[in-house]
Amino acid sequence: MPNIKQNFCPACGKNVSIDDTIGGVCIDCFIKNVDLIECRENDEIVVCKRCGAFYDAEWKNSVDEEDAVLRYVSSRIKTSNELDEQDIDLMAERMDSNRIRVNGILHGDLKGKIIEKTFSSIVHIKYTVCDSCSRISGGYYESILQIRADDRGLNNKEQTDVKKIVNDYVTRRYEDGDKRSFITKIDELDEGIDFYLGSKTVSKQICKAIKLKYGGEIQRSSKLVGVKDGKNLYRVTYSLRLFKISPGDVISFKERFIQIIKVAKDIEGIDLKSGKTVLLEGKKSNIDSIKIFGNIKKAVDTDLLSIGDKIIEVVDPYANKSVKILKPYFIDKIKDNRVRVIKTSTGLLAIPPEYYNISIKKI
Numbered sequence: 001m002p003n004i005k006q007n008f009c010p011a012c013g014k015n016v017s018i019d020d021t022i023g024g025v026c027i028d029c030f031i032k033n034v035d036l037i038e039c040r041e042n043d044e045i046v047v048c049k050r051c052g053a054f055y056d057a058e059w060k061n062s063v064d065e066e067d068a069v070l071r072y073v074s075s076r077i078k079t080s081n082e083l084d085e086q087d088i089d090l091m092a093e094r095m096d097s098n099r100i101r102v103n104g105i106l107h108g109d110l111k112g113k114i115i116e117k118t119f120s121s122i123v124h125i126k127y128t129v130c131d132s133c134s135r136i137s138g139g140y141y142e143s144i145l146q147i148r149a150d151d152r153g154l155n156n157k158e159q160t161d162v163k164k165i166v167n168d169y170v171t172r173r174y175e176d177g178d179k180r181s182f183i184t185k186i187d188e189l190d191e192g193i194d195f196y197l198g199s200k201t202v203s204k205q206i207c208k209a210i211k212l213k214y215g216g217e218i219q220r221s222s223k224l225v226g227v228k229d230g231k232n233l234y235r236v237t238y239s240l241r242l243f244k245i246s247p248g249d250v251i252s253f254k255e256r257f258i259q260i261i262k263v264a265k266d267i268e269g270i271d272l273k274s275g276k277t278v279l280l281e282g283k284k285s286n287i288d289s290i291k292i293f294g295n296i297k298k299a300v301d302t303d304l305l306s307i308g309d310k311i312i313e314v315v316d317p318y319a320n321k322s323v324k325i326l327k328p329y330f331i332d333k334i335k336d337n338r339v340r341v342i343k344t345s346t347g348l349l350a351i352p353p354e355y356y357n358i359s360i361k362k363i
């Protein structure tokens with residue numbers, strides 16, 4: 001095009017300043033010849049009939065079909081780059097069971113001229129089953145999360161808590177868009193619980209989260225289950241073995257008697273002789289040298305007969321005779337001459353009253 005200063009529109013012939021032309025023509029001619037907005041009059045969306053997810057390059061969760069259609073249409077609309085201050089309003093209108101009309105208004109600014117353009121698209125809904133729903137219904141799983149405890153089964157609180165942690169995590173991740181975050185099956189066994197999960201990553205993260213709260217040791221193992229697109233497919237098992245001790249246990253560790261208060265990544269307790277807090281690193285060598293005498297739930301209330309300088313006399317409820325034991329540091333807290341005791345390898349031990357209910361304390 002020759003570089004001459006033109007002062008009329010070559011398309012309609014009207015006088016126009018060069019600053020008011022776009023692509024060499026006046027704004028009116030530009031609008032006539034160019035689509036400011038491209039939006040298909042008829043479109044098709046694929047929706048999962050089980051979970052409502054829609055397909056747009058990948059499966060995406062939706063609140064409902066109207067939401068799916070609006071987001072789908074919105075991602076496919078193209079507008080002219082010449083238009084400044086663009087703003088698009090979309091509204092969904094249900095036509096029948098498998099058609100939704102989207103009505104839209106485009107607002108914008110074309111060289112100072114305010115533009116408003118309406119458009120609409122009829123979206124046909126096609127139903128199918130998404131990848132993750134078909135995996136779930138096909139019993140698919142990528143990982144097993146095993147929760148066990150050393151030398152014991154899981155207690156009720158651990159079972160309830162673990163199920164809640166897994167369910168909450170899987171649901172949250174799914175709602176955040178991870179379509180592989182699902183539970184195919186839960187097996188409740190005498191020795192623990194197995195969760196069959198759609199995603200290795202989810203399995204691993206839940207395993208770590210439970211360990212952080214309850215302590216224990218994680219083991220990972222994998223099994224070759226097939227080949228897909230030339231790649232080996234592995235099914236991974238994350239196994240968390242909780243420590244044998246739980247809150248409320250009375251234990252001995254390196255010649256100290258300890259009342260366990262909290263079991264998480266580390267173990268917290270009270271030295272029953274000094275009343276001092278004890279923190280044990282939750283590692284295997286420590287756990288292995290722990291001896292458990294029993295849980296506070298098994299402790300028995302008995303009569304306090306006399307209090308001396310260094311010893312007290314109580315009724316041994318197991319032998320039904322009076323015995324002398326070390327005077328506890330919490331002697332001032334004992335009321336009505338009743339004290340709770342537990343049997344250990346070196347005789348009876350008194351339990352501080354503030355920990356009588358430790359086993360049901362929420363951690």
Ligand SMILES: [Zn+2]
Binds near residue numbers: 014
């Ligand atoms: Zn013109």
Ligand SMILES: [Zn+2]
Binds near residue numbers: 049129132133
């Ligand atoms: Zn689905």
